[in-house]
Amino acid sequence: MPRTATLERTTNETSVKATVNLDGTGASQITLNGAGFFTHMLDQLAKHSLIDITVEATGDIHIDDHHLVEDVGITLGQALNDALGDKRGIRRYASADLPMDETLSRAAIDVSGRPFLVWRVEFTAEKIGTFDTELVREFFQAFAMNAGITLHVESVYGANSHHIAESIFKAVARALRDALAVDPRVAGDLPTTKGAL
Template identity: 65%
Template sequence: MRTASITRATKETQIRLAVDLDGTGKAKIATGVGFFDHMLDLLARHSRIDMEIEATGDLHIDFHHTVEDVGIALGQAVRQALGDMRGITRYASLHLPMDETLTRVALDISGRPFLVFRTEFPAAKIGEFDTELVREFFQGFAINAGLTLHVETLYGVNAHHIAESCFKGLARALRAAVAIDPAAAGEIPSTKGSLGG
């Protein structure tokens, strides 16, 4: 079973989170940030990774700590669920269209975390959600999941569509990369014989 549960508690946030990499995309999300919940629901649905995420945070200050810390905890859970990464497909890339927007996502479950995020938003907010927090989530997730992750929005004019294309693109790339490759089941997908450094 490729599952993991994470509890993260700081003075700023309290998070309980569980994932199943071999799920069906079921999501039970409650962070107190409506737009973020919507993005996480999309992430679960399109990756087919079951996710339960419950977060409380200092929303009276802003959404930053909650969004970043959920990214950190979700990354830790995915990395833990992957185990020694034996048999995974490892690489994935795609172009994700969302109406007028097109975003390219490429990732490598390398164990060597790195984020390239080339996405600009035409508005500072989507409702009450600061669009700069999209990058903060991706940063926390990529570093803690051990992903080399490239996200680039090639074009788009609607901030909601741009954010959605990034999350859906990540979801579909994750779905492909964490999948077990039947031709390489039981093998570590690296000439080094291990992933992670």
């Protein structure tokens, strides 16, 4: 059964359509009205998670990028949750340490159905180009809450804010890749003693 989903979200602030294929090759097609750095990060998320991601989104970026980034996180999270179905056979837990030059970031994931974000990240600059670095947290907060995952993210060390942000997206991607993978030894079974996730 294909693990795919398409979700749409329209508000007075944004219009977002997102499609995910959890068993893809990491292909991405991201179309946003602006937010170039964020587009780059979504490309990284797809590439390193092996999730095919398509996003078409517009937002009120004449104000700032906040609503666009948050609503893309909400919609992508909901799409991922839908694509997972009942979560049978997945590995569920995974973590990744991701080095990028002088930076090391860490992500740990539990595909638990209990959304939670722990965020231990400090950026060295307020902006990367025109992108507000605080929006990295806003994206992952929205994504984790709507995907139904527990997500811990830590910047262990780093000096360059671009490297910190990119290594975080890549670390989360690698953890997602492992956590969402189907384990052939337990295919058809749920990774919990509770009987439901």
